[in-house]
Amino acid sequence: MLRLIATALKDVGPYSMFYLAAAVSDFYVPWKSMTEHKIESGSGPLDIRLAQVPKMLSVLRSNWAPKAFCISFKLETDSKILMEKATKALRKYKVHAVVANELSTRKEEVVVVSSSGNVVVKRECDKPESFVEDNLIRLIVDRHSTYIKESHN
Helix, strand or coil, X not given: CHHHHHHHXXXXXXXXXXXXXXXXXXXXXXXXXXXXXXXCCXXXXXXXXXXXXXXXXXXXXXXXXXXXXXXXXXXXXXXXXXXXXHHHHHHHHCCCEEEEEECCCCCCEEEEEXXXXXXXXXXXXXXXXXXXXXXXXXXXXXXXXXXXXXXXX
């Protein structure tokens, strides 16, 4: 699905944006490993072998839509490794920014990691109906607009 969308948008170049907000899963059960019928609960312990989902960000950036503006996300439960992993993802996948968020504080603040520096984005605490995503989207739209302008220079 990602390839289909990316190749359809390839000609749009910098005007397109991929906001890859979440990995549905890092692991899956391959079709060939699935049973045809219901697993009986009385047949003892169950072992499940999972396969890794292939990472497609590199292919998206290098082949499918190399001129598109691309944002990815990194969620961690350990704040000590979050920024390091987000910075590593920025370099590895060559995305324009990585939104680093910690599971316990993700609704209050995130950090946008990019080559131009890190920006902490917070929810407006004085407005109970606000969401951190409100300010995050404003920042991302601004960054995308700048990217479009710079691509024409």
